[in-house]
Each structure stands twice: as structure tokens, then as C-alpha cells.
Amino acid sequence: MWIYEKKLQYPIKIENPNPLYAGIIVSQLGGPDGELGAATRYLSQRYSMPYQEVVGILTDVGTEELAHVEMISTILHQLTRNLTPEQIVEAGFDKYFVDHTVGVYPQAAAGVPFDTKYIGVKGDVFADLTEDLAAEQKARVTYDNLLRLIDDPDVREPLKFLRQREIVHFQRFGDALRVAQDRGDAKNYYACNPAFDKPAREPR
Amino acid sequence: MRRHYANGNVSRREEMMLRLQELSFALKETELFLDGHPENRRALAYYAEQKAEYDTLKAEYEATYAPITPNATENDTAWRWVRSPWPWEYGFPDGGNVAAGALDSGEER
Numbered sequence: 608m609w610i611y612e613k614k615l616q617y618p619i620k621i622e623n624p625n626p627l628y629a630g631i632i633v634s635q636l637g638g639p640d641g642e643l644g645a646a647t648r649y650l651s652q653r654y655s656m657p658y659q660e661v662v663g664i665l666t667d668v669g670t671e672e673l674a675h676v677e678m679i680s681t682i683l684h685q686l687t688r689n690l691t692p693e694q695i696v697e698a699g700f701d702k703y704f705v706d707h708t709v710g711v712y713p714q715a716a717a718g719v720p721f722d723t724k725y726i727g728v729k730g731d732v733f734a735d736l737t738e739d740l741a742a743e744q745k746a747r748v749t750y751d752n753l754l755r756l757i758d759d760p761d762v763r764e765p766l767k768f769l770r771q772r773e774i775v776h777f778q779r780f781g782d783a784l785r786v787a788q789d790r791g792d793a794k795n796y797y798a799c800n801p802a803f804d805k806p807a808r809e810p811r
Numbered sequence: 812m813r814r815h816y817a818n819g820n821v822s823r824r825e826e827m828m829l830r831l832q833e834l835s836f837a838l839k840e841t842e843l844f845l846d847g848h849p850e851n852r853r854a855l856a857y858y859a860e861q862k863a864e865y866d867t868l869k870a871e872y873e874a875t876y877a878p879i880t881p882n883a884t885e886n887d888t889a890w891r892w893v894r895s896p897w898p899w900e901y902g903f904p905d906g907g908n909v910a911a912g913a914l915d916s917g918e919e920r
Contacts, residue, residue, distance in 0.1 A: 615832070667846055779847060
């Protein structure tokens with residue numbers, strides 16, 4: 608189970624609304640490399656993962672991703688406060704507005720709704736962990752691209768924090784891969800899936 | 812993180828929240844490291860140190876201002892959980908209750 612904490616992982620206070628920024632940042636909520644996909648991916652991969660340490664990393668990174676979902680949603684909410692219809696049309700936010708008003712809805716920047724096709728749960732230790740490593744890099748690139756397009760420091764600071772977290776999570780999934788490789792059978796290193804072909808008891 | 816508030820007046824409450832955010836960041840970071848290095852004594856000691864400060868400050872914040880977790884109740888006469896701003900409303904007295912402008916002027920047309 609989870610317990611909610613009534614605080615953000617990193618402070619967000621955006622003085623100036625900007626629906627154009629909201630229209631692109633929404634991709635880190637519901638886009639192909641967004642935070643909702645990240646949380647769903649890691650938390651779902653836990654059940655077929657045979658190693659305690661790796662389940663710990665998937666649980667704790669996945670939980671942090673839920674805090675990132677809240678941070679991105681907060682940025683979107685604050686960027687769309689007190690807008691006039693003129694500002695909405697001018698920023699090209701009208702297509703989002705007509706369906707969602709200024710509610711926070713997970714979709715990609717191009718308007719495609721969130722889809723679990725963005726994530727992989729293969730039920731295989733190495734397939735899943737290498738997917739996770741790539742996912743963190745792809746999310747980092749998306750933050751790089753947002754930072755190339757956004758000037759407002761109130762928006763940039765939390766995005767820079769989130770970009771750093773992708774880098775740290777990549778390191779931690781590196782730990783996870785190392786743990787999995789150390790537990791592997793030296794004679795049959797990658798050929799079998801220890802979660803299915805050869806259920807292994809955790810050494811205590 | 813400091814820089815983020817550099818141009819505004821920071822209330823005691825905001826300052827405490829900021830410190831709580833710093834401490835829980837240290838805890839989160841150490842937690843992720845310990846998952847992959849569960850025997851690392853230095854990390855364990857650092858975690859214990861940060862956790863002690865976090866627990867003390869959280870209790871003080873909750874007694875003075877508002878609950879951070881819903882179970883932070885003590886002799887309360889009302890359910891304080893719903894009597895303080897949500898994290899996305901911090902710093903906005905109107906709660907960012909949105910689009911009043913957009914919707915109202917839309918209806919007038």
C-alpha cells in the first residue's frame with residue numbers, strides 16, 4: 608500500500624501562466640517517456656523480479672515516479688491558472704481546452720492520450736532492466752528538449768530537478784543490473800530467464 | 812532549491828517545508844542507494860542521521876501548521892487533513908482555482 612504525503616518532492620511556484628509551455632510539458636505526464644508510464648512500468652515489473660534488491664529499486668523508484676507525476680501535474684495546473692479565451696487560442700491551447708478545460712489529463716504533446724503501449728513488462732529480468740535503463744535516458748532527453756524551449760526560471764528549476772532524477776535513476780538501475788548479473792549462472796549467463804525457466808531461491 | 816525562493820519573502824512555514832523537502836530528498840536518495848548496497852554502513856549511518864532530523868521537524872510542522880500524512884492527529888476537533896492547502900496550491904491564496912477568468916468571460920459571450 609501507499610501513504611500520501613501532503614508535500615511536493617521539490618517546490619513549485621510559477622508566477623506567470625503560460626499555456627504554450629503547458630501544451631508541451633504535458634508530454635512528461637502522459638507521453639511516451641512520461642512519468643505516468645515510468646511509475647506504471649516499474650511498479651508492474653516487480654512481481655516477476657526474483658531478486659530482493661531489484662524489487663526494492665523498482666518499488667522505490669516507481670514510488671518516486673508517482674511524486675514526479677504530481678510535480679508535472681502541479682506545473683501544468685499552475686501554468687494554466689486564470690487564462691482568458693484569447694490567451695488560450697493564441698498559445699494553441701484551444702485543442703486541449705475544448706476537451707479538458709484546464710483539468711490535468713495525461714496525454715502526449717501531440718494530443719495522443721496516455722497509452723500503456725509506451726511501456727514494457729516482459730517478465731524477464733534482463734529484458735525489463737535494460738528497458739528501464741533506456742526509459743530513464745529517453746525521459747532525460749525529453750527534459751533536455753523541454754529545457755531547450757523554455758525560458759521561465761520558475762518552470763526551468765523543477766524541470767532541471769526532474770532531469771537530474773532521470774540521471775540518478777539510470778545509475779540505480781545500473782546497480783539493479785549488476786545485482787542481477789552477479790546472481791546469474793556463469794555458464795548460462797543470459798540464455799535463461801531466472802524468473803521463469805529456473806526459479807531460484809534468494810540466498811539469505 | 813534555495814535559489815527558487817530567492818526573489819520572494821519566505822515565511823517560516825515555507826522555510827520549514829523547504830527543509831523537510833531537503834531532508835526527504837536526502838532520505839529518498841539514500842534509500843535508492845541502499846536498495847542496491849544494503850550492507851553499506853556509511854549510507855546506513857547517514858540515513859539514520861537524516862531520518863532523526865526529518866522526524867523531529869515533521870512533528871513540529873504538523874503540530875504548528877498542517878498534517879503531512881493523514882494520521883498526524885492529536886486531540887483534534889476537526890479533520891485537519893482537509894483544512895490546509897494541497898501541494899499544488901502552495902503560495903496561491905485562491906488555490907489556483909482556475910480559469911475563473913476563462914470560464915466566466917466565456918459564458919458572458
